[in-house]
Amino acid sequence: xxxxxxxxxxxxxxxxxxxxxxxxxxxxxxxxxxxxxxxxxxxxxxxxxxxxxxxxxxxxxxxxxxxxxxxxxxxxxxxxxxxxxxxxxxxxxxxxxxxxxxxxxxxxxxxxxxxxxxxxxxxxxxxxxxxxxxxxxxxxxxxxxxxxxxxxxxxxxxxxxxxxxxxxxxxxxxxxxxxxxxxxxxxxxxxxxxxxxxxxxxxxxxxxxxxxxxxxxxxxxxxxxxxxxxxxxxxxxxxxxxxxxxxxxxxxxxxxxxxxxx
Amino acid sequence: xxxxxxxxxxxxxxxxxxxxxxxxxxxxxxxxxxxxxxxxxxxxxxxxxxxxxxxxxxxxxxxxxxxxxxxxxxxxxxxxxxxxxxxxxxxxxxxxxxxxxxxxxxxxxxxxxxxxxxxxxxxxxxxxxxxxxxxxxxxxxxxxxxxxxxxxxxxxxxxxxxxxxxxxxxxxxxxxxxxxxxxxxxxxxxxxxxxxxxxxxxxxxxxxxxxxxxxxxxxxxxxxxxxxxxxxxxxxxxxxxxxxxxxxxxxxxxxxxxxxxxxxxxxxxxxxxxxxxxxxxxxxxxxxxxxxxxxxxxxxxxxxxxxxxxxxxxxxxxxxxxxxxxxxxxxxxxxxxxxxxxxxxxxxxxxxxxxxxxxxxxxx
Ligand SMILES: Nc1ncnc2c1ncn2[C@@H]1O[C@H](COP(=O)(O)OP(=O)(O)OP(=O)(O)O)[C@@H](O)[C@H]1O
Ligand SMILES: [Mg+2]
Numbered sequence: 363x364x365x366x367x368x369x370x371x372x373x374x375x376x377x378x379x380x381x382x383x384x385x386x387x388x389x390x391x392x393x394x395x396x397x398x399x400x401x402x403x404x405x406x407x408x409x410x411x412x413x414x415x416x417x418x419x420x421x422x423x424x425x426x427x428x429x430x431x432x433x434x435x436x437x438x439x440x441x442x443x444x445x446x447x448x449x450x451x452x453x454x455x456x457x458x459x460x461x462x463x464x465x466x467x468x469x470x471x472x473x474x475x476x477x478x479x480x481x482x483x484x485x486x487x488x489x490x491x492x493x494x495x496x497x498x499x500x501x502x503x504x505x506x507x508x509x510x511x512x513x514x515x516x517x518x519x520x521x522x523x524x525x526x527x528x529x530x531x532x533x534x535x536x537x538x539x540x541x542x543x544x545x546x547x548x549x550x551x552x553x554x555x556x557x558x559x560x561x562x563x564x565x566x567x568x569x570x571x572x573x574x575x576x577x578x579x580x581x582x583x584x585x586x587x588x589x590x591x592x593x594x595x596x597x598x599x600x601x602x603x604x605x606x607x608x609x610x611x612x613x614x615x616x617x618x619x620x621x622x623x624x
Numbered sequence: 625x626x627x628x629x630x631x632x633x634x635x636x637x638x639x640x641x642x643x644x645x646x647x648x649x650x651x652x653x654x655x656x657x658x659x660x661x662x663x664x665x666x667x668x669x670x671x672x673x674x675x676x677x678x679x680x681x682x683x684x685x686x687x688x689x690x691x692x693x694x695x696x697x698x699x700x701x702x703x704x705x706x707x708x709x710x711x712x713x714x715x716x717x718x719x720x721x722x723x724x725x726x727x728x729x730x731x732x733x734x735x736x737x738x739x740x741x742x743x744x745x746x747x748x749x750x751x752x753x754x755x756x757x758x759x760x761x762x763x764x765x766x767x768x769x770x771x772x773x774x775x776x777x778x779x780x781x782x783x784x785x786x787x788x789x790x791x792x793x794x795x796x797x798x799x800x801x802x803x804x805x806x807x808x809x810x811x812x813x814x815x816x817x818x819x820x821x822x823x824x825x826x827x828x829x830x831x832x833x834x835x836x837x838x839x840x841x842x843x844x845x846x847x848x849x850x851x852x853x854x855x856x857x858x859x860x861x862x863x864x865x866x867x868x869x870x871x872x873x874x875x876x877x878x879x880x881x882x883x884x885x886x887x888x889x890x891x892x893x894x895x896x897x898x899x900x901x902x903x904x905x906x907x908x909x910x911x912x913x914x915x916x917x918x919x920x921x922x923x924x925x926x927x928x929x930x931x932x933x934x935x936x937x938x939x940x941x942x943x944x945x946x947x948x949x950x951x952x953x954x955x956x957x958x959x960x961x962x963x964x965x966x967x968x969x970x971x972x973x974x975x976x977x978x979x980x981x982x983x984x985x986x987x988x
Contacts, residue, residue: 376791389822462831466686470683470684470686474684475721477680504658533627553906560679560683563683567686571835581749582663582748582749582750582752583663583664583665583746583747583750584644584663584752585644585645585646585647585661585662585663585749585752586647586662586663586664587644587645587647588644588645589644589645589663589975590645590981590984591645591647591977591978591981592978592979592980593978593979593980597978598797599799602799603799603978604801604980606794606819606820607975607978607980607983608980608983609819609820609821610784610786610790610820610979611784611979611980611987612988613664613791613820613821614785614987615986615987617766617770617773617785617959618773619683619988
């Protein structure tokens with residue numbers, strides 16, 4: 363059936379047509395009838411309709427034509443607006459992607475520099491620790507200094523030296539502790555920043571990934587084939603090729619059925 | 625990004641996919657993976673897959689997985705895999721790495737990612753059916769073939785495996801008995817084809833192949849220019865650009881640093897004599913495959929020798945092997961297939977195209 367109109371006409375005939383028994387016709391003395399199928403009739407009517415419509419087109423008045431043209435024009439404008447909207451969307455998407463990529467770049471740099479600062483801090487921490495350990499004062503040197511300053515009593519000199527040494531040690535360990543605390547805080551801060559950056563980085567990456575998937579979905583390149591092909595019967599050495607292909611298929615059937623049940 | 629995402633368009637129904645059929649032919653090699661497709665796209669990448677070693681490496685590389693030369697360049701920051709050994713997934717040997725072992729699993733994942741990348745590179749459309757034929761080495765066992773299939777099935781709507789040398793021969797319409805010689809990087813595979821599936825005795829594998837020739841050429845350049853500074857990679861690229869085994873081949877002069885100063889060096893004899901080292905082992909192997917063949921068909925086989933694989937691009941190699949065959953086997957005719965890098969992939973594509981629709985349907 364060539365079209366919807368034809369189908370309607372066909373149905374119409376099917377519904378409204380009247381059946382006649384051959385015997386009844388014979389009784390009426392009718393021996394021969396010309397048969398025209400409902401589908402043929404439908405096609406004929408459709409053709410007639412087409413022709414009438416064509417005629418009508420020629421008969422359109424100028425204002426009618428203008429009206430039609432205007433409608434087509436309006437439709438065209440609507441389509442164009444729609445297209446522009448789509449282009450705008452694509453543009454926005456592209457800008458969003460660029461922006462995301464920029465942010466990601468900056469984040470990567472931040473991350474690297476934070477990482478480098480952390481490494482530097484850690485290196486400094488161990489170096490300073492070593493320095494504090496080295497700087498322990500030698501008691502003998504202290505006694506000598508006190509004696510040189512006029513304290514002749516050896517026992518007194520020793521007592522003073524011990525007291526000073528004790529004081530120095532206490533001061534030093536306080537200072538070291540403070541320094542260590544400050545350092546620890548800096549390191550902790552850096553680590554927190556790093557963790558946060560890492561977090562942001564991951565999120566931005568995910569965002570970018572999503573944007574890429576939704577926005578720039580790769581359309582792909584269409585195959586030159588619309589349907590499954592298969593060896594043409596006119597192909598050179600058709601029989602041999604067909605046998606070989608069938609052999610490959612059989613082997614795969616065994617292989618893949620086996621794989622499925624294994 | 626997750627490794628479970630299939631490259632296959634998400635669960636599109638068949639009605640949706642009735643838009644078209646994309647055929648792909650795939651050649652999974654030890655060193656190269658090549659794909660040809662019926663949308664005119666083709667892709668080849670070296671068969672390396674790398675995953676960042678740790679979080680920092682991942683942040684710096686900005687990727688979860690790297691492929692081919694890019695993976696190789698960043699290998700220090702990566703867990704690097706070359707998942708295919710002689711065309712089959714590493715660890716799927718009956719001996720060797722046990723199935724289910726961590727190494728086998730890792731290689732399987734790498735192979736899967738590699739295949740997905742290769743297929744992605746030929747840009748299949750989401751609304752098309754993708755039918756593929758994968759060329760597997762002739763001697764791959766059933767188990768090896770099953771692992772290949774498992775990997776390929778994720779990407780393709782329907783898939784078949786065929787022997788690689790058959791694909792090469794079918795691709796150039798050589799259905800008669802023939803001898804396919806695939807000169808790769810690690811191995812040269814000679815295969816006697818009669819029918820679709822070669823058997824045990826039909827195949828000889830030589831270790832004289834591309835890598836071996838790089839070594840031979842390197843030795844000769846070192847001997848001629850003891851002070852020259854160069855790497856194996858430089859040798860390989862000179863070979864790929866200039867190699868020729870004929871006396872009439874062009875002169876080859878390259879700049880090599882000698883004591884820090886780039887110096888023109890004539891390496892014509894080094895590349896020529898180096899590359900010639902593969903001729904004799906190949907003719908020897910041809911001789912063996914022919915001698916053990918039905919005497920009635922031996923001549924036909926000699927007249928039907930096909931050269932394929934990247935190594936067959938060495939200038940004049942077809943003529944050199946042919947002339948050696950004349951000297952030692954009485955006669956011979958050698959043809960280098962067009963486009964040898966894609967020989968396997970193109971052949972597999974042709975098989976995919978010719979495969980009757982009902983066969984594809986049954987394997988879905
Ligand atoms: N133009 C050329 N001239 C000479 N040799 C070349 C040329 N191009 C590539 N090759 C060599 O071909 C080899 C790679 O060939 P191919 O891509 O067929 O390998 P493959 O099939 O992946 O390896 P294998 O068969 O070992 O798995 C390399 O040794 C490369 O140097
Ligand atoms: Mg190969």
